[in-house]
Structures are given as C-alpha cells and as structure tokens.
Amino acid sequence: MDMRVVLFLTLFTGMCVADSQVMDTPSCPCVPRNLALGATAVQSSTYGAAEAQRAVDGNRDSNYGHGSCSHTNADRDPWWRVDLGKVYKVTRVSITNRGDCCAGKINGAQIRIGNSLENNGNNNELVETVVSIPAGVTKTFMFQPINGRYVNIFIPGHNEYLHLCEVEVFAEMYTSTYNCFPRNLALGATAVQSSTFGPAEAQRAVDGNRDSNYGHGSCSHTNADRDPWWRVDLGEAYEVTRVSITNRGDCCAWKINGAQICIGNSLRNNGNNNELAATVESIPAGVTKTFQFKPINGRYVNIFIPGHNEYLHLCEVEVFAD
Numbered sequence: 341m342d343m344r345v346v347l348f349l350t351l352f353t354g355m356c357v358a359d360s361q362v363m364d365t366p367s368c369p370c371v372p373r374n375l376a377l378g379a380t381a382v383q384s385s386t387y388g389a390a391e392a393q394r395a396v397d398g399n400r401d402s403n404y405g406h407g408s409c410s411h412t413n414a415d416r417d418p419w420w421r422v423d424l425g426k427v428y429k430v431t432r433v434s435i436t437n438r439g440d441c442c443a444g445k446i447n448g449a450q451i452r453i454g455n456s457l458e459n460n461g462n463n464n465e466l467v468e469t470v471v472s473i474p475a476g477v478t479k480t481f482m483f484q485p486i487n488g489r490y491v492n493i494f495i496p497g498h499n500e501y502l503h504l505c506e507v508e509v510f511a512e513m514y515t516s517t518y519n520c521f522p523r524n525l526a527l528g529a530t531a532v533q534s535s536t537f538g539p540a541e542a543q544r545a546v547d548g549n550r551d552s553n554y555g556h557g558s559c560s561h562t563n564a565d566r567d568p569w570w571r572v573d574l575g576e577a578y579e580v581t582r583v584s585i586t587n588r589g590d591c592c593a594w595k596i597n598g599a600q601i602c603i604g605n606s607l608r609n610n611g612n613n614n615e616l617a618a619t620v621e622s623i624p625a626g627v628t629k630t631f632q633f634k635p636i637n638g639r640y641v642n643i644f645i646p647g648h649n650e651y652l653h654l655c656e657v658e659v660f661a662d
C-alpha cells in the first residue's frame with residue numbers, strides 16, 4: 341500500500357491538516373483536493389474525439405471505448421499538459437493507464453512540472469519517469485515538492501500514441517481549506533438494490549462517475565418493482581448532513597420524483613424504515629442535486645420510492661458528513 345498524504349479533522353478549527361507519514365483513515369471526513377480535476381488540459385494532437393480534457397474529468401474508467409480517456413495521434417514526442425491555474429508545491433501525480441489495450445505505450449513517459457511554456461512545457465523540471473503501469477491501474481508518483489503551474493506527461497524520442505485515462509495532481513497540504521474538500525463517503529462503498537435491470541447493478545451509482553447517459557454504463561437501474569429501493573453501506577455510522585443525487589439525463593428524469601432519502605443504522609425493511617432525511621420533488625435530466633439536512637447518525641443511506649411500481653435509476657449518489 342502506497343504512503344499518501346492524509347488529512348485529519350482538527351477538533352478546534354474544523355480545518356484539515358496534513359501528516360505526510362500517516363496512512364488514510366476511513367473516518368477522516370476530508371481528502372486532499374485533486375488540483376487537476378476539471379482544469380484546462382491540452383495535448384500535442386487529438387485522436388478522434390479523445391480530447392485532453394477527458395483525462396481530468398474525475399473518471400478513472402480505463403476502457404477507451406467508454407469515452408473517458410484522452411488520446412493523441414502517433415506524434416513525434418507526444419505530450420499532454422494540465423494548467424492548474426496557479427503555482428502549487430506539487431508532491432504527487434497519479435496516472436490511470438488504459439486498460440483495454442496497449443498498456444505498454446505509457447512506458448518511458450516523463451512527468452514534468454514547472455511554470456514555463458517553453459517547448460509546450462516539456463522543458464520544465466523532470467520529476468519522474470514512468471517505467472510501466474499495468475493495464476487499467478492507477479499508479480501514484482511521489483516526490484519532493486516542486487513549484488509549478490503546469491504538469492506535463494511527455495514521451496520523448498518516439499513516434500507514439502499517448503493515452504491517459506486520468507491524471508490527478510496533489511500539492512503539499514496546508515491548514516487552509518483551499519486544498520481540502522469533504523470526502524464522499526459513498527464512493528466505492530458496497531451498494532445493493534431491490535432488483536437489477538440488465539447489467540445496471542447498484543454499484544454503478546457509487547463509481548465516482550456522474551455520467552448521466554444510461555448507455556455509457558455508469559447508472560444503476562432496478563426493474564419496475566413495487567417500492568423500489570437502493571442502499572449504500574458506509575461501513576460505519578457517520579453524522580450525515582447531505583446527499584447528492586445525479587439523475588439520468590437521456591430518459592425518464594421524472595421517475596425519481598417522490599423518492600425518499602432515508603438514513604440510519606437499521607436494516608429493517610431493507611433500511612427503508614430509517615429516518616427520512618429528504619424527499620425528492622424533482623431533479624432535472626442529467627443534473628446533480630444536493631439535499632442538505634440536520635446531521636443524522638447512520639451507516640445506511642437509502643433511496644426509496646414508496647407506494648409505486650417504478651424503475652429507480654441513479655447515475656451517482658454521493659454522501660457527506662460535514
């Protein structure tokens with residue numbers, strides 16, 4: 341297991357502070373902020389529709405065909421670059437390699453960080469060279485803090501395709517909150533539902549991907565059950581204060597209307613008898629809507645449509661304990 345920068349919630353300030361020598365703890369409500377997420381990315385060329393921005397969309401899906409990987413042409417010295425917007429003391433970069441093909445093409449790639457755009461940023465300081473990354477794997481490269489606004493992935497000396505399924509960038513942590521955000525407790529947690537329509541299992545709604553097109557494979561979906569439900573197990577009880585739901589965007593947005601968010605520690609009636617935190621009046625197609633409420637202690641978070649025979653589809657559910 342890699343050593344990683346970890347955050348602790350301080351009792352007196354409510355801020356996140358860093359201890360670079362300690363492993364993550366499941367109960368920590370904050371995580372380091374991925375500075376590359378949603379930042380402006382460019383690359384030496386674009387193969388098909390696989391633009392550079394795909395590698396900073398927050399989705400580690402490593403199957404190129406699913407539309408979340410960047411891809412250049414077979415350029416001489418291909419490169420990819422993200423602009424962090426300002427200078428940070430960068431301490432680690434994570435790269436998710438393509439999983440469905442050609443994992444060896446990343447071998448020899450250089451990670452360069454700095455503030456110059458000379459040679460498209462590829463003359464900035466070399467911090468790491470990628471020996472290899474197994475297919476579909478996310479590998480983290482750690483190093484001494486490097487001041488830089490631009491992070492480049494660069495393959496020198498070859499005519500090659502450069503494909504990246506996600507690039508994440510993290511900086512030295514401070515006691516200010518700009519570098520920290522609440523941890524989504526549902527991400528990757530165990531999810532179940534009343535039934536499963538086709539391959540659209542409950543786990544898809546906690547995969548970290550807000551893609552609202554059902555056909556892209558990241559939305560859960562029940563059959564037309566009586567009182568359909570979906571549940572995530574957070575692993576332990578938290579004081580939950582908000583839940584975000586991303587509704588399906590390509591069809592049938594109204595089917596979420598009337599859904600209840602229930603939170604608690606009981607599995608009676610599959611968890612649907614737990615405390616009612618909020619009721620969904622509506623969520624526009626493809627929109628992520630956040631429901632905030634007073635803290636409710638609970639391990640289980642349910643999305644439940646009572647009194648109807650209905651399909652329940654969820655493209656992402658995020659849970660926070662602030």
